Amino acid sequence: GQQVMQIPQYQHVQEGEDFTTYCNSSTTLSNIQWYKQRPGGHPVFLIQLVKSGEVKKQKRLTFQFGEAKKNSSLHITATQTTDVGTYFCVIGRGATNKLIFGTGTLLAVQP
Amino acid sequence: NAGVTQTPKFQVLKTGQSMTLQCAQDMNHEYMSWYRQDPGMGLRLIHYSVGAGITDQGEVPNGYNVSRSTTEDFPLRLLSAAPSQTSVYFCASRYQGAGKNIQYFGAGTRLSVL
Numbered sequence: 001g002q003q004v005m006q007i008p009q010y011q012h013v014q015e016g017e018d019f020t021t022y023c024n025s026s027t028t029l030s031n032i033q034w035y036k037q038r039p040g041g042h043p044v045f046l047i048q049l050v051k052s053g054e055v056k057k058q059k060r061l062t063f064q065f066g067e068a069k070k071n072s073s074l075h076i077t078a079t080q081t082t083d084v085g086t087y088f089c090v091i092g093r094g095a096t097n098k099l100i101f102g103t104g105t106l107l108a109v110q111p
Numbered sequence: 112n113a114g115v116t117q118t119p120k121f122q123v124l125k126t127g128q129s130m131t132l133q134c135a136q137d138m139n140h141e142y143m144s145w146y147r148q149d150p151g152m153g154l155r156l157i158h159y160s161v162g163a164g165i166t167d168q169g170e171v172p173n174g175y176n177v178s179r180s181t182t183e184d185f186p187l188r189l190l191s192a193a194p195s196q197t198s199v200y201f202c203a204s205r206y207q208g209a210g211k212n213i214q215y216f217g218a219g220t221r222l223s224v225l
Contacts, residue, residue, distance in 0.1 A: 033212060042201055042216040043154065088153060092212065096161050098169060099144070099205075099214055101154040 004091055004102035012108045019076040021105035023089035032072045033090040033099070034063060043088060043101075046074075079109045113137050117202050117217035124192045124224045132187040132220050134202030141207035143185040144169070144214070145177065147198040154201060160185055161207055192224045 006023050013019055023032065031050045035043040047056055049065035049072060056063045062075040076083055089102040118133045136143065144159035146169075156169030160179040174196060176188040185204075189196060199221050203214040 031212070033214075035214075042219055043203075043214075044216070045213045048212060090214075096142075096159070096167065097207075097212065098156060098159050098167070099203075099212065100156060100170070101146070104153045106151075 004089060004100060006087075006089060006102040006105050008105055009103065010106045010108070012110065013079050015081060015109050015111050016078050019079050019083070019107055021074050021087050021107075023072045023074075023102050025070050025091060027070070029069050029091050030097075031092060032065060034072075034074055035088045035090055035101075036085050037088065037104075038085040041085075046087075076107075079107070081109050081111055083107060084109050115202055115204055115215050115217040117200075117220050119220060120218065121221050122223070124189075124222065126193060126224060128192050129188070129190050130192065132189075132200055132202075132222075134185045134187065134217060135183050136185075136202075136204040136215070137183065138204060138215065139182060140204035140215075141182070143179065143202065143204045145175070145185070145187045146201045146203065147171065147196075148201060148219075149198050157187065157200075194224045196222065197224045198222060 033048045034046040037043045047063050053067045054065040060077045064073045086104045086106045088104045090099050115136045141162045145157040146154040148154045155171045157175050158177040160166045166177050199219050201219050202217045205214045
């Protein structure tokens with residue numbers, strides 16, 4: 001079953017509001033990735049975090065990797081309708097680094 | 112540049128029928144994988160392969176078979192379809208080396224088992 005929990009499962013915001021999703025693992029991670037899936041689409045890679053405490057920004061998106069490398073967050077500033085979709089964190093497991101998806105957070109943005 | 116190509120896009124099966132979902136990639140990626148996504152849920156790993164001739168089970172392998180005879184192709188076989196296998200199936204590929212973990216996904220196959 002899933003070893004990576006994300007909260008919240010669902011978030012509804014007004015356009016212009018901020019949004020944050022959190023990803024928590026029970027074990028220390030070597031790295032973590034984030035993907036976005038638009039409704040009816042396929043997951044698309046956003047970013048990979050590797051270092052403890054790492055913070056990366058992509059325009060209005062800020063990604064953070066926890067100091068203990070057990071959790072991560074994605075923050076969107078001033079959401080837009082184009083941000084609608086499900087955001088997944090993804091971790092690698094085992095010697096072959098098979099990639100396991102988190103439970104996902106569905107973001108709805110009301111114009 | 113085609114990327115990851117999945118066929119068919121849609122399929123309806125009757126319980127007990129068999130079929131093969133096709134996946135091909137043209138990026139020379141060593142690693143390929145199959146996921147299923149049920150409504151409102153995340154993606155669960157079915158099977159994966161780290162190279163030609165090598166396959167392994169993921170989180171939900173029961174009812175599915177795979178093989179990897181070439182680097183490019185990674186078909187997923189349902190030997191006797193069941194309604195519980197109604198789902199959207201995604202194939203993905205990536206390089207296997209350290210620091211090269213970006214997965215590229217196909218457009219998906221929407222499967223209904225009646």
